Amino acid sequence: MEISPDAWVLYDWRGLQLNATVVFTWVVMAILVLGSWAITARLSESETVSRWQVALEVIVTTIRDQIAEVGADDPGRYLPFIGTLFLFIATANLLSVVPGYQPPTGSLSTTVSLALCVLIAVPLFSIANRGLAAYLRTYLQPTPLMLPFNLVSEASRTIALAVRLYGNVMSGTVIVGILISVAPFFFPVVMQILGLLTGLIQAYIFAILAMVYIGSASRTRPRAESPSPTDTGD
Amino acid sequence: MQVDWLTVAAQIVNFLILVWLLQRFLYRPITDAMARREARIESRLAEAKSARAEVEAEAEHLRKKREELDASREEVLRDARQEAAALRKEMEDELRKEMEDRRRAWEDHLKDERDDFAARLRQRAGHQVVGIVRRVLKDYAGSDLSDQVAGTFLDRLVNLDAEARGKLTAAAGRAGGPARLESNPPLKPAMRGQITRAIHEHIAPDIEVDHDEDEDLLLGMRLTIGEQTVEWSAARFLHRLETTLDEVIEGESRRRAMRMPASTESG
Numbered sequence: 001m002e003i004s005p006d007a008w009v010l011y012d013w014r015g016l017q018l019n020a021t022v023v024f025t026w027v028v029m030a031i032l033v034l035g036s037w038a039i040t041a042r043l044s045e046s047e048t049v050s051r052w053q054v055a056l057e058v059i060v061t062t063i064r065d066q067i068a069e070v071g072a073d074d075p076g077r078y079l080p081f082i083g084t085l086f087l088f089i090a091t092a093n094l095l096s097v098v099p100g101y102q103p104p105t106g107s108l109s110t111t112v113s114l115a116l117c118v119l120i121a122v123p124l125f126s127i128a129n130r131g132l133a134a135y136l137r138t139y140l141q142p143t144p145l146m147l148p149f150n151l152v153s154e155a156s157r158t159i160a161l162a163v164r165l166y167g168n169v170m171s172g173t174v175i176v177g178i179l180i181s182v183a184p185f186f187f188p189v190v191m192q193i194l195g196l197l198t199g200l201i202q203a204y205i206f207a208i209l210a211m212v213y214i215g216s217a218s219r220t221r222p223r224a225e226s227p228s229p230t231d232t233g234d
Numbered sequence: 235m236q237v238d239w240l241t242v243a244a245q246i247v248n249f250l251i252l253v254w255l256l257q258r259f260l261y262r263p264i265t266d267a268m269a270r271r272e273a274r275i276e277s278r279l280a281e282a283k284s285a286r287a288e289v290e291a292e293a294e295h296l297r298k299k300r301e302e303l304d305a306s307r308e309e310v311l312r313d314a315r316q317e318a319a320a321l322r323k324e325m326e327d328e329l330r331k332e333m334e335d336r337r338r339a340w341e342d343h344l345k346d347e348r349d350d351f352a353a354r355l356r357q358r359a360g361h362q363v364v365g366i367v368r369r370v371l372k373d374y375a376g377s378d379l380s381d382q383v384a385g386t387f388l389d390r391l392v393n394l395d396a397e398a399r400g401k402l403t404a405a406a407g408r409a410g411g412p413a414r415l416e417s418n419p420p421l422k423p424a425m426r427g428q429i430t431r432a433i434h435e436h437i438a439p440d441i442e443v444d445h446d447e448d449e450d451l452l453l454g455m456r457l458t459i460g461e462q463t464v465e466w467s468a469a470r471f472l473h474r475l476e477t478t479l480d481e482v483i484e485g486e487s488r489r490r491a492m493r494m495p496a497s498t499e500s501g
Contacts (some may be wrong), residue, residue: 006238022244029252036260043267045274053267060264076265080257088252104245109238113245 004170005102006109021107028092028104059087063207070211071219078211081121085114086207093169093199097192103199106169108162115162118210119154126217138217161209168202359475360452363468379453383417384425387455387466391432394464399436405460406438413441416448417455418467433457 008020039052049057063083067075092105104110126135139150172195179187394402406413413433421429430443437459448456454467 006241019241021241025245025248033255033259036256040259040263043263045267045271056264057268060261079261080253083261084253084256109241110245112237113242117246117249
């Protein structure tokens with residue numbers, strides 16, 4: 001039984017292997033981009049709006065409101081990054097009800113790559129907001145003695161992000177696989193439904209945590225010490 | 235739990251591409267469209283607000299205008315009513331005055347007619363009576379009418395009661411002038427002498443008597459001594475007849491006058 005879609009190689013060209021993770025990622029990307037394009041190509045600015053456009057507007061405004069709730073001053077600036085994280089993970093997880101589909105988020109490579117993106121995005125947004133010196137000074141807060149701990153915190157939360165998403169999605173797939181072999185009629189359906197719920201929740205958690213990291217590092221005036229968001233567990 | 239770093243690199247690239255694509259096809263068009271729609275709705279709301287204010291102002295203006303019109307209409311109606319009432323009163327007064335004038339003219343006309351009629355009647359009656367008397371006397375007495383008149387007068391003179399005779403005598407004494415004897419028709423000389431003698435004999439022995447003719451007597455004689463008068467004439471009968479006729483005519487015309495205004499009003 002395959003645990004990771006990375007191992008499912010679909011095409012091999014001189015040692016470059018095209019595995020299922022990348023292929024299903026492209027599928028998810030295609031669905032997202034084509035769906036958005038199909039709807040936004042016929043955008044209406046009058047009072048009568050198609051229900052698809054309304055759905056898209058609801059999704060976009062909800063994500064923007066969530067970003068604003070975390071404390072960002074300009075939600076539009078973070079919308080592409082955070083919104084794409086949420087939409088990609090959510091779509092990848094929800095498609096798991098389709099037979100034969102392997103969620104790319106069930107691959108540690110995908111989650112690590114997303115976590116690395118967050119790891120890079122946090123200093124980028126922070127430096128863009130406050131400048132390099134102010135960003136580097138956050139590692140010496142509250143005292144320079146804390147520098148190693150801050151570095152460890154940075155690394156550990158990235159790993160936590162990656163492993164949390166991977167673990168949840170992978171476990172869902174694995175549990176369904178095991179249940180199919182044990183009790184093939186009823187329980188797998190329940191677990192699939194549960195998988196849809198956890199998939200959405202994980203997408204939400206990942207996106208919100210990324211925003212929290214970016215937001216806390218980008219604030220112009222550092223707030224008093226607050227419990228580290230990395231403690232968020234599940 | 236293995237990480238394929240090639241896949242990691244590919245997924246990072248994939249993710250960045252997806253961010254760019256979604257920014258291109260999803261976020262920007264949607265947010266732009268929403269912003270534009272919001273702006274449009276806001277502008278339309280502002281437009282609607284201004285249009286509404288305009289309409290309300292117009293409505294207020296129209297309401298004021300209507301109130302003014304109502305007020306002016308009331309005024310015009312009141313004026314017209316007053317004018318009509320005044321005109322009616324004026325016309326009524328005019329009509330009443332005209333009727334009054336007509337009635338007065340009719341009454342004057344009636345009076346004239348009555349007077350005229352009375353005069354004609356008197357004249358005719360007089361002539362008729364005189365004619366009849368004359369003929370009757372002529373036919374039955376076989377004498378001239380003037381002789382009969384003179385005879386009758388002479389009889390009355392002779393048979394005057396004592397009181398009247400005394401008065402005449404006293405008057406003759408006071409007068410100092412001639413007695414005046416008027417007659418119609420004129421007396422014959424013989425009859426004149428008879429009467430003069432009778433006066434001398436019964437009233438005053440030496441009084442002078444002037445003979446005269448008076449058409450007004452119609453038929454008869456009148457002796458005047460001083461302020462005393464003895465008369466026997468058809469004129470006096472006629473006068474009595476005239477009085478009677480006057481009374482009759484007066485009553486008749488009053489009855490007609492009472493009927494006349496009623497018929498005028500109803501016409």
